[in-house]
Each structure stands twice: as C-alpha cells, then as structure tokens.
Amino acid sequence: MAPIRPRRSVLYMPGANDRALEKARSLAADALILDLEDSVAPEAKDEAREKVVAAVRKGGYGRREVVIRPNALETAWGTADILAAASAAPDAILVPKVQRAGDIISAAKILKSVNVPEKTKLWAMMETPQAILHAAEIAAVGADPENRLVCLVMGTNDLLKESRARALHDRFAVVPWLALTVVAARGYGLDIIDGVYNDFRDETGFRKECEQGRTLGMDGKTLIHPSQVAPCNEIFAPTDEEITWSIKIIRTFDEPENVHKGVITVDGKMVERLHLVQAKRTVAIAGAIKEIEDWF
Ligand code: COA
Ligand code: MG
Secondary structure: OOOOOOOOEEEEEEOOOHHHHHHHHHOOOOEEEEEOOOOOOHHHHHHHHHHHHHHHHHOOOOOOEEEEEOOOOOOOOHHHHHHHHHHHOOOEEEEOOOOOHHHHHHHHHHHHHOOOOOOOEEEEEEOOHHHHHOHHHHHHHHHOHHHOEEEEEEOHHHHHHHHOOOOHHHHOOOHHHHHHHHHHHHHOOOEEEEOOOOOOOOHHHHHHHHHHHHHHOOOEEEEOOHHHHHHHHHHHOOOHHHHHHHHHHHHHHHOHHHOOOOEEEEOOEEEEHHHHHHHHHHHHHHHHHHHHHHHO
16 A cells, blocks of 8 residues: 555646745655646746756655646646656646547556656646546556556636536535545545635634535645745644544553454443544554654
C-alpha cells in the first residue's frame, strides 16, 4: 500500500505568476498544483511552461508535494506540456478534463515512453460529466501501479459550467457528484480532493465548505489563495478528540482479554474491529501531519 500522505490543502497557482511560484516555497500547503491549464491565458502558455519547469527543477518546496497540471492532450499545448512536465519529474502530473479511463492510461504510457521515474504519479481532474459517469472505471485504473493513478481532484467550477447547475444552497447540486466520486476513489484505494471555493475573502463560507467536504469523506480541498491554507489544514486534520478516542480504541483492543474479541465496549459505546482500522488510520494520518508540520 502507498505510504500515508497528508493532502489537506492543495494550492493552485497560475504557472505564469512568478510571485506565486516563489511565494509557494514558504506556504504551509501540503501540496501545490503549478497550473499550465485554465489559469494561464493562451498567449502566456509557452512562457508558463518554461517557468514551471524551471521552478520544479530549482526545488525548494521541501516536503510539499509538487504537481504540474498540463493542458489536455487534445489541445495545441498538451503534448509539449506533458513532455515538459515529465522532464521536470514532479511528484505528480494532474491530468485535466479526464473523460474515460483511457485518458489516464495514455498519460501513463507517455510517462513510461520517456522513462519518467516511478515517483512521478498521476492525479485525475474529475470535472466533466463524462468523468462523473465513468468515475468507477477511471478510479479502477489505479489498481494497476503501471498507471500511476493515486488521487482524484474534483473540478467543481467546470462541473457547474458543463451541467448548468447552480453553486447555491450548500452545493445541493454538486454533493451527489462529490459523494459518488468519493466512493469510486475509496473503492480503488485512491485519495480524493474537493473542489475550490471561489470567494476567497469569505473565510466563514470557506470553513463551512471545508467541513462539508470532510463530512463527505474528502482528504482535503483544492485552494486558490494563501489565506485558505491555514483554515483548511485545521479542518482536514483529525481533531484532538478524534485522536484521543482512536488511541483509546487501539489500547482497549490491545488488552489481553480483548485481543480475540470482534466487538467490545468503550465508554459505553459499541466498538468493532472496523473501528479499530479507522482508529489506526486516524493515528497514522495525525502522525504524518505532525511530521509535515514540524518540518514547516
Ligand atoms: N499561490 C501562491 N501565492 C498566491 C496565490 C496562489 N494561488 N494567490 C495569491 N498569491 C500571493 C500573491 O502573489 C500575493 O503575494 P505578495 O503579497 O507576497 O506579493 C499574496 O498572495 C496576496 O495576494 P492577493 O493580492 O490577495 O491576491 P491577488 O489579487 O493577487 O490574486 C487571485 C487573486 C485569485 C487572482 C490569485 O489568488 C490566483 O491566481 N489564484 C489561483 C487561481 C488558479 O490557479 N486557478 C486555477 C484553478 S481553479
Ligand atoms: Mg478545470
């Protein structure tokens, strides 16, 4: 199994924006997406590609995961983008506008053909109606390590545009797509990151949406502005209460009289072995978060 990796806060930055690429080296986001796609104007595409490759090669991003988002292969820039991204060997390449499993398999084949090290994984943008319809099929390619797929990223702005739904009422229209894609991700052992919150000056609304994403099972949220990093890291980390409860479950199951039991009582509540699995994950992710935070 892949090592546990905190992906609470995943910050996008336009590849053409020097200041953002530089500033990102000091931001406490768990992952950074250096974008060549929709946040870069057509006339700035070539320049952005060069800047992003240079920034990744220069490094200095420490323990943050660095991800490059190229344009789709069908576009005029797609092939040059993915080859340039591959040459920089980031932690991952985020495939945009995925429609079918074949889009991931094709990207994986390109990476293999140019001998990109295995540490460079693929993430998939889930942002087209086709991707939601084929979520299980897309996630399933992650079962074969050759395909490098480890993470799905919700593209809610594109989904709203394509579906003509509205972003209102606690994302009433979006929630079913999020929930379905969470299940697809979990069915094949992938991580999944929620979409962005556009109104970046509204911290109250942002926090509410983070809570909603976490409740749905998201591992984290994609972000557009540095001010969103701290609240996001807080909300997507296990709370002290959750950690204490998890440790209690682990310790109680470890007691000699419980070692062979399938179900026990802790603080008056029924606890099964499935809760033990959950508890171990909570403690492991809390440990991984502590490591990354100690590093910052
Ligand atoms: N990543 C890194 N740094 C960022 C950033 C980002 N996404 N967004 C803003 N910053 C930096 C700015 O460069 C500025 O730095 P400085 O003050 O140290 O020079 C600081 O944070 C404050 O920025 P602010 O003035 O509040 O924002 P802005 O008006 O410059 O930019 C946006 C607002 C929305 C245009 C900008 O945040 C952005 O481009 N976000 C990402 C958009 C994106 O990538 N979209 C694609 C996926 S949906
Ligand atoms: Mg998009």
